[in-house]
Amino acid sequence: MFWNTLLLAFRELRRNVMRSILTILGIVIGVAAVITMVTIGGGATVQVRQQIASMGSNLLMVTPGKRLGPAQSTVNIPFKQSDVEAIASEVSLIKAAAPVSSQSVKAIFGNQNWSTQVTGTDNSYIMVTNRSIRSGREFTEGEERSGASVCIAGETVIKKLFGGQDAMGEKIRLEKFSCEIIGVLQGKGQSTMGIDQDDMVMIPITTFQRRIAGNQDVGMIMISVQEGVATEKVQKDIEQLLRVRRHLSSSDDDNFNVMDMKEIVKMLTGTTQMMTALLSAVAAVSLLVGGIGIMNIMLVSVTERTREIGIRLAIGAFEREVLMQFLVEAVVLSSFGGLIGIVLALTASVWLANILGVPFVFNAGIVLVAFLFSAAVGVIFGYFPAMKAARLDPIEALRHE
Numbered sequence: 001m002f003w004n005t006l007l008l009a010f011r012e013l014r015r016n017v018m019r020s021i022l023t024i025l026g027i028v029i030g031v032a033a034v035i036t037m038v039t040i041g042g043g044a045t046v047q048v049r050q051q052i053a054s055m056g057s058n059l060l061m062v063t064p065g066k067r068l069g070p071a072q073s074t075v076n077i078p079f080k081q082s083d084v085e086a087i088a089s090e091v092s093l094i095k096a097a098a099p100v101s102s103q104s105v106k107a108i109f110g111n112q113n114w115s116t117q118v119t120g121t122d123n124s125y126i127m128v129t130n131r132s133i134r135s136g137r138e139f140t141e142g143e144e145r146s147g148a149s150v151c152i153a154g155e156t157v158i159k160k161l162f163g164g165q166d167a168m169g170e171k172i173r174l175e176k177f178s179c180e181i182i183g184v185l186q187g188k189g190q191s192t193m194g195i196d197q198d199d200m201v202m203i204p205i206t207t208f209q210r211r212i213a214g215n216q217d218v219g220m221i222m223i224s225v226q227e228g229v230a231t232e233k234v235q236k237d238i239e240q241l242l243r244v245r246r247h248l249s250s251s252d253d254d255n256f257n258v259m260d261m262k263e264i265v266k267m268l269t270g271t272t273q274m275m276t277a278l279l280s281a282v283a284a285v286s287l288l289v290g291g292i293g294i295m296n297i298m299l300v301s302v303t304e305r306t307r308e309i310g311i312r313l314a315i316g317a318f319e320r321e322v323l324m325q326f327l328v329e330a331v332v333l334s335s336f337g338g339l340i341g342i343v344l345a346l347t348a349s350v351w352l353a354n355i356l357g358v359p360f361v362f363n364a365g366i367v368l369v370a371f372l373f374s375a376a377v378g379v380i381f382g383y384f385p386a387m388k389a390a391r392l393d394p395i396e397a398l399r400h401e
Contacts, residue, residue: 023297024337026290027377031341031370032348034280034287038366039349041276043358045269050359058225059128059261060235062087062242077255078217081205083245087221088124091237093229098124099205101219103212107157107201108173114160117200118174120208126185128224136168136183139204147206152183154198172201177211179203190357231260287373290337291381294330323387330382331375338374342367 065076081099088097101120106113119125123138136152143150151172158167171178179201188197209216225234235258242256346362353360 019297020333023293024290024333024340026286026293027334027337027374028290028341028344030284030286030288030290031338031374032345034284035342035345035363035366035370036348036352037276037279039345039361039363040352040356040358041272041279042361042363043353044276044356045272046361047358048269048272058227058229058231060223060225060231060238061259061261062221062223062238063257063259064219065255065257077246078219079221079256080216081218083242084218084221086241086245087223087238090241091223091234093226093234095224095226096124096127097221097223098122098128099218099220100125100222101205101208101213101217103208105174105201105212107161109161109170112161114157116154116157116160118208118212119200119202120205120212121202122205125202125222128222131188132186133183134186136181138183144204144206147204147210149177149179149207149211150182150203151179152185152202153181154185154200155187156196156199157201158184174201174203175212179207231262235260287377290334290374291377294333294378295381295385297333326385327379327382330385331378334378334382335371335375338371341374342371345370 062079064078079099084097084099088094091097098121102117104115105118107116107118122144126132126138133152134155138152139148139150142148151174153167153172158164161167161172162170167181167184169180169182171180185198185200185202190196203211205218223234223238225231238258239254243252243254246255248254345367350360
């Protein structure tokens with residue numbers, strides 16, 4: 001019985017192919033939009049986690065200054081190299097602490113120049129940020145201590161100044177001084193914020209302070225915590241140490257900030273997921289519009305086929321059989337639209353993932369939910385027209401012209 005009803009439904013849909021296509025268009029767009037939004041959003045979330053993880057595992061960033069109120073300025077007392085050394089020696093359970101001071105500088109080689117980020121730091125920075133040397137070497141202890149004119153360049157700088165050719169041993173000019181390239185960093189690509197992580201030049205922190213900054217300040221301290229250790233405990237130990245070193249009383253607010261990369265991951269992931277949910281909710285409105293379209297067409301179909309319904313009822317068809325016929329037609333329409341929407345969504349998701357540079361993350365759950373929801377739309381919006389058809393009076397239906 002069910003298969004006969006299904007065959008009748010397909011026959012009626014084939015009879016008005018163009019109308020059937022236009023009817024399911026809303027379902028197709030709704031399903032495709034929801035799946036695409038969720039898939040791309042999931043890929044963006046994975047990318048955020050991967051890129052932040054690539055910056056260093058169990059990473060803490062200590063910055064000077066903390067806003068005291070909505071309308072007050074930031075108190076900014078910079079760190080010193082002694083603060084970095086104190087953290088490295090007195091705080092347990094950390095792998096390394098690296099001083100970081102940065103400034104945008106124009107790098108020049110021959111007739112080529114490129115504005116890049118010069119970072120004054122030491123070898124600990126490479127380990128803390130989970131980087132590696134592609135070619136060449138790190139700074140020697142003597143170079144770090146004496147402030148030697150040596151540098152380690154990122155791939156972008158090498159490409160812009162040397163066209164990607166071997167630059168080992170060459171000298172580039174950074175503002176008013178020249179430095180010898182002793183190493184090239186392994187490429188890392190863009191960060192979550194769209195910043196090119198390879199567009200940088202590393203020089204010893206002492207060299208940066210003497211030749212570029214003109215002071216002994218350290219802009220930020222980056223700390224790598226040992227694997228398997230809760231960063232919260234290390235964070236509290238660092239805060240206590242810095243409060244003592246910066247002579248803060250119990251009533252004073254911190255004039256520094258210790259940020260855990262895990263918190264940044266949660267914040268960015270939460271923002272991405274919220275935007276994905278919002279866009280998906282907007283896209284889901286198309287499913288509602290598609291359902292209304294199905295109900296409208298099914299009502300028209302009932303009116304057109306009133307005489308046919310009257311004949312079926314007159315020769316002994318039950319109301320439930322007529323109800324099932326029209327309900328199956330509505331479900332077939334919406335389900336078929338859902339299948340087309342799934343195919344379009346997966347195709348669009350792969351294409352957009354390649355364009356946006358995010359990983360394609362197949363979410364079987366959202367595909368199944370979208371398909372079941374499209375079928376449910378057929379049941380919900382097809383029930384009223386089907387009930388109207390089933391309750392027609394056979395005599396009145398036979399008189400219908």
